[in-house]
Amino acid sequence: MTFDSSPIAAIATAPGRGGIGVVRVSGKNLSSVMTAVCGADKGSSLQARHATYLDFLNTDGSVIDQGLAIYFKAPHSYTGEDVLELQGHGGPVVLQMLLTRCLEAGADIGLRMAEPGEFTHRAFLNDKLDLAQAEGVIDLIEASTEAAAKSASQSLSGAFSKTIQDLVDKITNLRMLVEATLDFPEEEIDFLEKSDARGQLNGIREALQTVFSQASQGALLRDGLNIVLAGQPNVGKSSLLNALAGSDIAIVTPIAGTTRDKVIETIQIEGIPVNVIDTAGIRDAADAGDEVERIGIERTWAAVQTADVIVHMLDASRGPTRDDEEIAARFPVNVPVMRIWNKIDLSGHRPAIDRMPDATHIYLSATDLLGMDLLRGELLHLVGWQQTGESLYMARERHLIALKSAHDHLEMAAQHAAHDSEATDPALDLFAEELRLAQDRLSSITGEFTSDDLLGVIFSRFCIGK
Ligand code: GDP
Numbered sequence: 001m002t003f004d005s006s007p008i009a010a011i012a013t014a015p016g017r018g019g020i021g022v023v024r025v026s027g028k029n030l031s032s033v034m035t036a037v038c039g040a041d042k043g044s045s046l047q048a049r050h051a052t053y054l055d056f057l058n059t060d061g062s063v064i065d066q067g068l069a070i071y072f073k074a075p076h077s078y079t080g081e082d083v084l085e086l087q088g089h090g091g092p093v094v095l096q097m098l099l100t101r102c103l104e105a106g107a108d109i110g111l112r113m114a115e116p117g118e119f120t121h122r123a124f125l126n127d128k129l130d131l132a133q134a135e136g137v138i139d140l141i142e143a144s145t146e147a148a149a150k151s152a153s154q155s156l157s158g159a160f161s162k163t164i165q166d167l168v169d170k171i172t173n174l175r176m177l178v179e180a181t182l183d184f185p186e187e188e189i190d191f192l193e194k195s196d197a198r199g200q201l202n203g204i205r206e207a208l209q210t211v212f213s214q215a216s217q218g219a220l221l222r223d224g225l226n227i228v229l230a231g232q233p234n235v236g237k238s239s240l241l242n243a244l245a246g247s248d249i250a251i252v253t254p255i256a257g258t259t260r261d262k263v264i265e266t267i268q269i270e271g272i273p274v275n276v277i278d279t280a281g282i283r284d285a286a287d288a289g290d291e292v293e294r295i296g297i298e299r300t301w302a303a304v305q306t307a308d309v310i311v312h313m314l315d316a317s318r319g320p321t322r323d324d325e326e327i328a329a330r331f332p333v334n335v336p337v338m339r340i341w342n343k344i345d346l347s348g349h350r351p352a353i354d355r356m357p358d359a360t361h362i363y364l365s366a367t368d369l370l371g372m373d374l375l376r377g378e379l380l381h382l383v384g385w386q387q388t389g390e391s392l393y394m395a396r397e398r399h400l401i402a403l404k405s406a407h408d409h410l411e412m413a414a415q416h417a418a419h420d421s422e423a424t425d426p427a428l429d430l431f432a433e434e435l436r437l438a439q440d441r442l443s444s445i446t447g448e449f450t451s452d453d454l455l456g457v458i459f460s461r462f463c464i465g466k
């Protein structure tokens with residue numbers, strides 16, 4: 001992805017109808033666009049960061065819409081470039097007309113449609129945001145629970161980046177000490193003692209550990225948990241989903257085979273998004289009514305393969321049957337299974353959890369809400385959720401990998417520092433090298449020295465107009 005700095009424009013609000021809609025233009029020399037669209041008078045005298053109510057004019061002078069024009073002068077804008085925002089009525093046709101008009105008026109300055117995420121990409125290139133903050137932008141937009149939104153907002157505000165930067169600074173300090181000593185080999189052994197290098201390193205390792213756990217908890221908020229709800233008709237799968245969700249989102253009926261169309265529901269448990277695949281919707285592909293249903297079934301089975309846990313539901317008042325065994329036989333071997341014995345209000349069991357070698361068994365009643373906390377607790381336990389009360393960072397897989405790798409390099413550094421017997425001197429040069437590698441890995445989180453390819457991948461996942 002090569003960077004093309006020509007001015008860009010896009011509809012910044014979501015597709016569809018809304019109260020207002022925004023067309024955003026960013027780049028250099030926007031005055032021709034401003035005077036063309038906002039009129040020679042008003043367009044040439046837009047005051048930076050003031051909203052001006054005016055007519056948006058078409059080529060022939062007719063009015064496309066009336067709304068607010070706001071001009072942001074570089075570098076005080078989202079992208080760090082000059083930005084013009086036109087807020088009109090939120091209809092798809094009128095916004096498209098406004099966008100087309102801007103593109104036409106900006107033809108001479110090379111104005112073009114923005115790529116997905118290109119506004120934010122520019123904000124990154126112009127140092128308005130670092131990479132972790134830019135990722136926070138999209139994670140905030142995509143957050144599916146309040147807790148996820150909170151932690152994305154932490155990343156966006158730079159709290160995560162600052163924590164990373166603090167670690168980088170500490171490593172830099174230690175590196176400076178070590179590298180200064182490397183120039184005076186006779187002092188190497190002394191150095192570790194005098195500067196308390198090991199103590200410093202341990203402090204950094206502990207701090208990294210804390211960030212890692214906050215980041216992995218945050219990643220749970222982003223990625224959530226995928227569970228498969230399997231079991232015979234009428235064992236109470238939809239009732240369980242409703243009980244977990246706390247509202248009637250699935251259809252519960254005493255007629256077998258009710259759950260047909262919608263097979264994936266997202267609910268939340270303590271703010272963690274939980275995607276539940278209801279396998280009642282999975283009939284044998286051979287029995288499927290049509291092509292669409294067959295594809296749906298295939299997709300669902302593919303999702304089953306990558307589930308975090310399979311919840312096999314049985315009727316405690318009836319006991320296990322041959323059909324239950326057949327269902328269990330279809331489960332992928334590498335996905336953990338939880339067995340829910342439902343309807344204990346009928347069977348007389350008490351709410352209980354029993355961790356057996358084959359599976360964890362939980363006895364509950366979905367309709368009488370008995371034992372539901374055991375299930376919730378077990379699901380959270382399974383993903384490693386700890387209620388910390390601390391601020392969580394909405395980390396991505398990329399961040400976790402970098403943190404893990406930095407951790408490994410610090411471990412290596414610690415080993416090199418540990419060789420202090422008579423025979424072997426501490427390997428200070430190797431110690432320094434591991435510190436450097438750890439620092440590089442951490443810096444990749446905030447986007448220092450990040451390759452254009454990776455940037456391309458990250459920003460292309462954004463929506464157009466952001
Ligand atoms: P699904 O086909 O597995 O999704 O089962 P449903 O959730 O649609 O439930 C089938 C029937 O069993 C409904 O009449 C529910 O009210 C009933 N049911 C579900 N859970 C319980 C339970 O814990 N106790 C009792 N007594 N009935 C239940």
Ligand code: ZN
Binds near residue numbers: 251258
């Ligand atoms: Zn159902």
